[in-house]
Amino acid sequence: MGSLGWAVLLSLLSVAAYAGAAVAQERLAGSGHRGRSRWATALLLTGAGAGLHVVALNFGTVAVVQALGTLTLLFALPIEVVRYRTRISAASWRDAAATVAGLALILSLSVEPDTPELLTRPVTHRLGLITAAVVFVGSLGAWRAGPRSRAVLLAAAAGTAFGISSVLSKAVLTSFTTGGLGAVSVSAAMLVAAFAVCGYLLGQLSYRGAGLAAPLATVSVTNPLVAAVAGVVLFGEGVRFGTGGLVTVAVAALVMGWGVVGLARRSAASSTTGAAAAA
Numbered sequence: 001m002g003s004l005g006w007a008v009l010l011s012l013l014s015v016a017a018y019a020g021a022a023v024a025q026e027r028l029a030g031s032g033h034r035g036r037s038r039w040a041t042a043l044l045l046t047g048a049g050a051g052l053h054v055v056a057l058n059f060g061t062v063a064v065v066q067a068l069g070t071l072t073l074l075f076a077l078p079i080e081v082v083r084y085r086t087r088i089s090a091a092s093w094r095d096a097a098a099t100v101a102g103l104a105l106i107l108s109l110s111v112e113p114d115t116p117e118l119l120t121r122p123v124t125h126r127l128g129l130i131t132a133a134v135v136f137v138g139s140l141g142a143w144r145a146g147p148r149s150r151a152v153l154l155a156a157a158a159g160t161a162f163g164i165s166s167v168l169s170k171a172v173l174t175s176f177t178t179g180g181l182g183a184v185s186v187s188a189a190m191l192v193a194a195f196a197v198c199g200y201l202l203g204q205l206s207y208r209g210a211g212l213a214a215p216l217a218t219v220s221v222t223n224p225l226v227a228a229v230a231g232v233v234l235f236g237e238g239v240r241f242g243t244g245g246l247v248t249v250a251v252a253a254l255v256m257g258w259g260v261v262g263l264a265r266r267s268a269a270s271s272t273t274g275a276a277a278a279a
Helices: 004-030 036-057 062-084 089-108 121-142 149-181 188-205 213-235 242-276
Strands: none
Touching: 004 036, 004 062, 004 089, 036 149, 036 188, 062 089, 062 213, 062 242, 089 149, 089 242, 121 149, 121 188, 121 213, 149 188, 149 213, 188 213, 188 242, 213 242
């Protein structure tokens, strides 16, 4: 199996773990963040997803691994279906097909540079400061917004933190594989941990009173978008066929985003129907 194959396999396993963690987090938020077993389940699944994600970054580009992360909602949907004992509609299958089709196009056109870029300390620090500022502003705005807007803003902040954490993880892995442990930037490693924890906590808060669909969809779109842009700017990642390839990737990203938002809408509807039936 080649590097891309390993990246896809590990990313899919990571996505499955993250999907289970998202459902566990939504249930934890619904119980008022009480219950040690619920916290343990959410943390273990998140940790497993993060570990597999980091290993996947060693085999593929940031754009590829992050794009695969949009499948989290696709994995979470059947979990919600089992939970609420509803059926997956034909419209949901169409949204799922759009998500997978857009993702397949992005994967097929993504190109990793021949020589991996190493982030210098000043660039790492600037990236950390910019990310912290964006996350802070998004979180601050969330406290003055309504329940749904609050959930979306917190999830967007979480997705930004997760996306940059993945970019910095790629930088740490590249430094380690090219220069050994001594070449790894301690500040970059600390930023990876800080943004990962921040993303987890903000994601947990975003589920409170908003259900699973809207926060998860927002994270699923924000995370790969932020990481892909950073990957192009910082690592020189690109696409095949020049301008035509860029246009195709942009269209594929729109199709994928449309599918993810559609899945979120159907997931929210099925969750509401199932909860009403259970009551």
